[in-house]
Amino acid sequence: MREFMQEHRLTRIGDSFLKYASSVIALGGFLFGYDTGVINGALSFLSQPDQLNLSSAQQGIVSSSLIIGCCIGALLSGRLADRIGRKATLQWVAIIFTIATLGCSFALTSGMLIVFRAVLGVSVGCASDLAPMYLAEISPSEWRSQNVNKNAVAIVIGQLSAFAINAVLGNIWEDWGPIWRVMMGVAALPAFLLWLLSFDLPQSPKWQLLNNSLTQAKKNFRKLGFPKVDIQKNLIRAKEMVKTEQDNLNIKEIFSNKGLVYLLLAGITIGFIQQLSGVNAIMYYGTVLLEKVGMSRGMSLYSNILVGVISTVATLLGTRLIVKHNHQRMLGVGLLGNAVCLGLLTVVLQGNFFSNTGTNIAVLLLLAFFLAVQQGIVSPVTWLLLSEIFPQQIKARFMAISTTVIWLTNFTISLLCPILLGSFGTANLFLTFTCSNIFCVCLTFLILKPHWLKISFKRVK
Template sequence: MRNNKKMNTTKQVDAESDTDNQLGHKGFLRMITLVSTFGGLLFGYDTGVINGALPYMSQADQLNLNSFTEGLVASSLLFGAAFGAIFSGRLADKKGRRKVILYLAILFLVSTLGCTLAQNVPVMVGFRFLLGLAVGGASVTVPTFLAEISPMERRGQIVSQNELMVVTGQLLAYIFNAIIGNTLDGNNHVWRYMLVIATLPAIFLWIGMYIVPESPRWYASKGKMGAALRVLRKVRQEKRAQAEVIQIRESINKESKVVKVTLRNLNEPWIRRILFLGIGIAIVQQITGVNSIMYYGTIILQNAGFSTKAALIGNIANGIISVVATLIGILLLGKFGRRPMLLVGLIGIMLSHLLIGIFSLTLDGTAILPYVVLSLTVLFLGFQQGSIAPVTWLMLSEIFPQKLRGLGMGVCVFCLWITNFLIGLVFPILLDKIGLSTTFFVFFALGLGAFAFVKKYLPETHGRTLEQVEKYFRRAHKNRIVRKAKVNESR
């Protein structure tokens, strides 16, 4: 059986090398990045499309939603995403990153069709939950896969291309929402047309992953060093591929001496610190309130004074700035550290929250308020997507050691999606009960807490290989032990 498995692995890698010969190292890596990040595109489209679909779903002759069921329909995907994140991480460690992305493509397709054909709230919520499993799985597996196949000096830019595809998916959702909403406004099933479009990138992802190789680091973790080297030769120069395999082997040999980490056994103090930081980073991204704008942007603009059609068009501005800011963020990641980018981003989003709250009070009922709110949401998304979002997903993909990467990122992204779920569920209720201005004052207060966490606890990982990041955390733990021992001796 082992020989058969090795033969199958060799055949798969050799078949993939034919494509590499045609494209070259850099071209093949670009192709891998493009295909795999269609998981991010689906992530973005499926989370963004609800923004324009909700007002039409809410109509009495459709799903007849109120503020609670609006939150339930929007957030059921996020609840599913939490479980998709944690289970896909472990599954990716066991079965491989590539195979899990293939599974997710099928789940995206089936659940999208289910949502499109839903006739009532329970069915919609059920399929949105399944869709969330796929979204959460993609949010973990795709960045992990990209981090493991990228060269160190380009890792930030390549992993962040997944975030670019996420916001591109959201922009496409806003554009299609606006086109469909403004041209088919009299059609009772406008929202179904908005949802079904997501089947197309799901099919592309499913087909495309058949020509994408497995992660070399995953091969190495399973003892398949030959397969790992073959993949690296397809995306690196020969000397570098050889050197990287040696480095990966050394890292794995060190990890083999450490007790394997599971959910039941997180007793290694240095690992607990990484998990604490990862969960903190995940929560920081969500308590900024970014997804309240992504999911309820149309409703926010309606509350500010826009009509539904005008709000759908206005949301395109949010989508455009998200894409532009993410492109800028990708460029900045190669030049600046993770910490300063997060801190600057948090200052920007707190300012945006504060101004939305103030102007919603002082300009209430005026004709200018909708345009002020739209401008401030654009400003908010510029800081969020240009710094906070790309840094979040990049750091989650690079702070964990190989043995813990799938599980650790899964746990952190589970916490991210649970936080996202709670905000998505209560946001329309908050708008209904306490109003637009007070809701954004709450987000301002949460932003202060996020800033304090990053300032105090977050280390810098810029300019380090994945193996060097691991060494940093091990060394930092040893240094703390030494300092503690010296303090005890001095007493």
């Protein structure tokens, strides 16, 4: 009885520390969301003739320069996290976030802004891969999905914060061109806070096991509230990994193993799916899109807040829902919902069924529903899948590759979006994304087979 009470007390302490640690790590997701969302409102101001005077093509370059850095950051994050650890990598990410954010805010030319946004992108790319992986590794099985979903929630809260700050600053100081500098500079505060709080974080005990830090790993397992049974299982699994030396797999060995090839293909497919939905075309260019259909700049900025609120509420509800259902099936349902929303948007814009005010309301509502489905189901499911389909010994590298695919696809879409918008119009842009979501539904059910994933995971494991 005494042993049971002691175990229960340690579990409660572990749960409290786990909640704190997971909240701090999720700050990386908040910064990810803020820095990808802030360009939405800032772009209109920094493009003014008395500021950086950006053309449509230059707008695409400024927006997509962040994504170039994200590709580099995501590609490097796996090896860096394996070499110096998850905690140290997150601390470096926070430092780069802070410096690059201030650099963007004080940029004097479009070239300087592009360079600093690319550097900022390195930290965003690292955070996008590192945060869900770190959260999964410090969480006992019963908390894993919930904690990984904290990152998805933090991303949309970061985007909502960017929209709200943009709207307030952009409407109060609408005649002051340099207000975009304040919009971008605000993110330096949570970035510094992440660095400050990161010193209290535990190292990933699973990473410590693979790096022969057995005593420290056991200490952190207990500190995080892992049950004794789970600790024992992780110890046995780590010994097997070290014994077989699977953590040193080279490229030739990966492609000679059918299970590894399928898991890598599945991760790449998930990366494509998340971005082909078109979500970041709206996140980056939402204000421009709403202005194109007839809204004023001030109303477009405030409309983004409504969209952000709905996305946040949908994420809070959706992350609870997806934990209880088959993740692959939920991904397919979410993508189908995306296609319906974007298809209706295309019809509304091409059909001229309503007055200008009626069209604006219909577009705003359909965009909100699209983002609710995307942010409530599709985005959190993709990050959850990436955090759970790979065995521990290949997780960092395969997640890095999958996340790099996400950012490469994102880069292509963000670069081409203003050009396609200028050449083909808003309605045809939505039609393109309607078709891409239908294509993604097919990919989900053709490639991401739950039983294939389980068989491949067990073979590698």
